[in-house]
Amino acid sequence: MSKNNDELFKNVIGHAKEYGFVFPSSEIYDGLSAVYDYGQLGAELKNNLKTYWWKSMVQMNENIVGLDSAIFMHPKIWKASGHVDGFADPMIDNKDSKKRYRADNLIEDKIAKYESEGKKEKAEILQQAMDAALTADDLSALKNLIEEHQIVCPVSGTRNWTDVRQFNLMFSTQMGAMAEGSDEVYLRPETAQGIFVNFLNVQKSGRMKIPFGIAQIGKAFRNEVIARQFIMRMREFEQMEMQFFVRPGTEMEWYKHWKETRLKWHLAIGTPENKYRFHDHVKLAHYANAAVDIEFEFPFGFKEVEGIHSRTDFDLSQHQKFSGKKMQYFDNDLNQEGKPYGNYIPYVIETSIGLDRLFLLTLCNAYEEEDLSSDERQDSRTVLHLHPALAPVKATVLPLTKKDGLPEKARQIMDKLKYDFNMQYDEKDSIGKRYRRQDAIGTPFCITVDHQSLEDDTVTIRHRDSMKQERVLTKDLKNIIGELVSWKNLLS
Numbered sequence: 001m002s003k004n005n006d007e008l009f010k011n012v013i014g015h016a017k018e019y020g021f022v023f024p025s026s027e028i029y030d031g032l033s034a035v036y037d038y039g040q041l042g043a044e045l046k047n048n049l050k051t052y053w054w055k056s057m058v059q060m061n062e063n064i065v066g067l068d069s070a071i072f073m074h075p076k077i078w079k080a081s082g083h084v085d086g087f088a089d090p091m092i093d094n095k096d097s098k099k100r101y102r103a104d105n106l107i108e109d110k111i112a113k114y115e116s117e118g119k120k121e122k123a124e125i126l127q128q129a130m131d132a133a134l135t136a137d138d139l140s141a142l143k144n145l146i147e148e149h150q151i152v153c154p155v156s157g158t159r160n161w162t163d164v165r166q167f168n169l170m171f172s173t174q175m176g177a178m179a180e181g182s183d184e185v186y187l188r189p190e191t192a193q194g195i196f197v198n199f200l201n202v203q204k205s206g207r208m209k210i211p212f213g214i215a216q217i218g219k220a221f222r223n224e225v226i227a228r229q230f231i232m233r234m235r236e237f238e239q240m241e242m243q244f245f246v247r248p249g250t251e252m253e254w255y256k257h258w259k260e261t262r263l264k265w266h267l268a269i270g271t272p273e274n275k276y277r278f279h280d281h282v283k284l285a286h287y288a289n290a291a292v293d294i295e296f297e298f299p300f301g302f303k304e305v306e307g308i309h310s311r312t313d314f315d316l317s318q319h320q321k322f323s324g325k326k327m328q329y330f331d332n333d334l335n336q337e338g339k340p341y342g343n344y345i346p347y348v349i350e351t352s353i354g355l356d357r358l359f360l361l362t363l364c365n366a367y368e369e370e371d372l373s374s375d376e377r378q379d380s381r382t383v384l385h386l387h388p389a390l391a392p393v394k395a396t397v398l399p400l401t402k403k404d405g406l407p408e409k410a411r412q413i414m415d416k417l418k419y420d421f422n423m424q425y426d427e428k429d430s431i432g433k434r435y436r437r438q439d440a441i442g443t444p445f446c447i448t449v450d451h452q453s454l455e456d457d458t459v460t461i462r463h464r465d466s467m468k469q470e471r472v473l474t475k476d477l478k479n480i481i482g483e484l485v486s487w488k489n490l491l492s
Contacts, residue, residue: 005299005300006299006300008299008367009229009230009298009299009300009364011367011369012299012363012364012367013230015363015367015382015440016042016230016363017039019041019440019441020039020040020041020042020441021038021039021041021042021045021363022036022037022038022039022042022230022231023036023037023038023039024036024037025037033235034224034233034234034235035234035235035236036230036231036234036356041392041393041441042359042392044392044393044422045359045362045386045390045391045392045442046238046355046359048389048390048391048392049355049358049359049362049390050217050240050355051487052269052389052390052487052490052491053217053240053265053353053355054066054215054217054240055487055491056265056490056491057213057215057240057242058215060491061213063208063209063211063212063213064212064213064214064215064242064244065202065206065208065212065213065214065215066214066215066216067194067195067198067202067214067215067216068216068217068218069191069194069195069197069198069216069218070194071187071188071218071219071221072175072185072187072188073185073186073188073193073194073197074185075183075184075185075186076322076323077193077197077319077322078170078186078189078193079322080318080319080321080322080323081193081315081318082286082287082318083170083186083189083190084170088166088167088168088169089102089104089166089167089169090102090103090104090134090139090142090164090165090166090167091103091164091165091166091167092106092142092143092146092161092162092163092164092165093161093162094153094155094156094158094160094161094162095160095161095162096153096156096158096160097153097155097156097158099153099154099155099156101153103139103142103143103146103164104130104134104142106146106151107126107130107142107145107146107149107151108130109151110126110149110151111123111126111127111130112300112301114126126145126149129141129145130142130145131282131283132282133145134282134283135282135283139163139164139165139166140163140164142164143161143163143164146159146161147159147161168223169189169222169223169224170186170187170189170221170222170223171186171187171189171221171222171223172184172185172186172187173185173186173187187220187221188220188221189220189221189222190220190239190241190352191216191217191218191220191239191241192241192243192315192350192352193315194216194218195214195216195241195243196243196315196316196319196348197319197323198214199214199245199316199327199346200325200327202214203245203329209332209333210245210246210247210329210331210333210346211244211245211246211247211250211254212244212245213242213243213244213245214242214243214245215240215241215242216239216240216241216242217238217239217240217241217355218238218239219236219237219238219239220236220237220238220239221235221236221237222235222237223235229298229300229303230360231356231357231359231360232298232303232356232357232360234356237354237355237356238354238355238356239352239353239354239355240352240353240354240355240358241350241351241352241353242350242351242352243311243348243349243350244258244348244349244350244351245329245346245347245348246346246347246348246349247331247344247346247347248313248344248345248346248347250347251289251290251310251312251347251348251349252290252310254349255290255308255310255349258308258349258351259278259292259308262294262306262308262351262353263276263278263294266294266296266305266306268490268491269362269365269387269390269490270365270385270387271296271361271365272365274297275296275297275365276294276295276296276297277294277295277297277302278292278293278294278295279292279293279295279302279304280292281293285309286314287309287311287312287314287315288309288310288311288312288314289310289312290309290310291307291308291309291310292307292308292309293305293306293307293308294306294307294308296361298360298361298364299364303357304357305353305354305357305358305361306351306352306353306354306358307350307351307352307353308349308350308351308352309349309350309352310347310348310349310350311347311348311349311350312347312348313345313346313347313348315348316345316346316348317345320345327345328343328344328345329343329344329345329346330342330343331343331344362386362390363384365385366384366385366386366442367382367384368382368383368384368385369381369382370382370383381436381439381440382436382439382440383439383440383442383464383465384439384440384441384442385442385464385465386442386444387489387490388444388445388484388485388489389485389486389487389489389490390490391442391443391444391485392422392441392442392443393422393423393424393438393441393442393443394421394422394423394443394444394445394481394485395417395421395423395424395443395444395445395446395447395481396423396424396425396426396434396438396443396445396446396447397410397411397413397414397417397423397424397425397426397447397449398410398425398426398427398431398434398435398446398447398448398449399427399448399449400431400448400449400450400451402427404451404454405454406449406450406451406453406454407427409449409453409454410425410427410449411425413447413449413459413474413477416477416478417477417478417481420478420481420482421481421482421485424438424443426438431448434446435462435467438464439464442464443464444463444464444465444484444485445461445462445463445464445481445484446461446462446464447459447460447461447462447477448460448461448462448469453474457473457474457475458471458472458473458474459471459472459474459477460472461477461480
């Protein structure tokens, strides 16, 4: 990460705390590593991102429905899914600093450094070697790459490394009245299994026909040893996943469809297309026959924000095997295509996006330190160019002064609009400072009430990005703002 990008990322993190988007969890007790709380504006932005995803997945698709499964599930589910035996990361310790790192993350940082230094060929060779080592689960090869490329500990600056070992990421706890004899259960490390074990419940109760999808938003938990890059990697995080059940043999068509559809969804929020790239997996998970990541260029480099995976019939087959319950689908439509009726276990295309990573992506993309200086004066502002539909506050009502009946008029307008939009009211400081505060939190529109408002019932709307102002009737505010912040601007 270059010095400029490093400084930019630090500014984004500082801005997030200063304006109530993200706080370190348990901060008055010196915090808890890799855990964060979302503040008053962060909660609003996060909810808006969830709403955008949910509407695009469930509301706009007749063959996709929603689910909210429990965090605690039967322990055998995680045995069937392979998490108990194989859900681990390759970790390495530095003997001098006593710090533990993911071996692949250390190598990825080295690759990024090579790229920043213009050593593209060297970066590609190291990337290929790491992919090969991960594919073969060759821990000694990872250690050799760390030593060969003289990768040092970020804390101690030394290369005094242990061997690479696997570290299981699941949190476990006990369920029962007493510790003795209680059952061990896990905090779910992903939300997908809650969808798979409810496949038949949803299919039968909703009379769903293949192809169809089940979408879910929910918390997941992983015992991440390494806290990296703010909310990029956390122990408690939120996922937005959709599992799309298809007829075997059609999975590659649907894989391509969802790969293209999901990238368009990202671009709709106003992110530059050159900030995204696809990264095809060389090492496939045990359940997949194809996998790709949608990566975004953060200040610290390209990182995954969403995965699209063709999971075959692995999950439903495993749950059929471990539960003893048939997970098959009877396909009436096969006979209409000249094929005999048949039972089969559907294949699955998964789209899985980390909500916290999407939140960070949105902040990084929206954040700008804008120079407004002219020949006459020096001026600047920090602004969040959030899409109006996603902005935590849609509009703020500002009386020009705190006298002459302007606050009362402003309050009347505020009271009419707050039923339809998340609003703020602000009368402290000069109007210029108040505009700057709203720019900093991404409010797309400021409504200024002045003395003319008392005469002809008009107000000024200031647009955040252009800073242009227009005079409108107060009775038109609801329609004007409603049109500008409408979800259809993102979904159509």
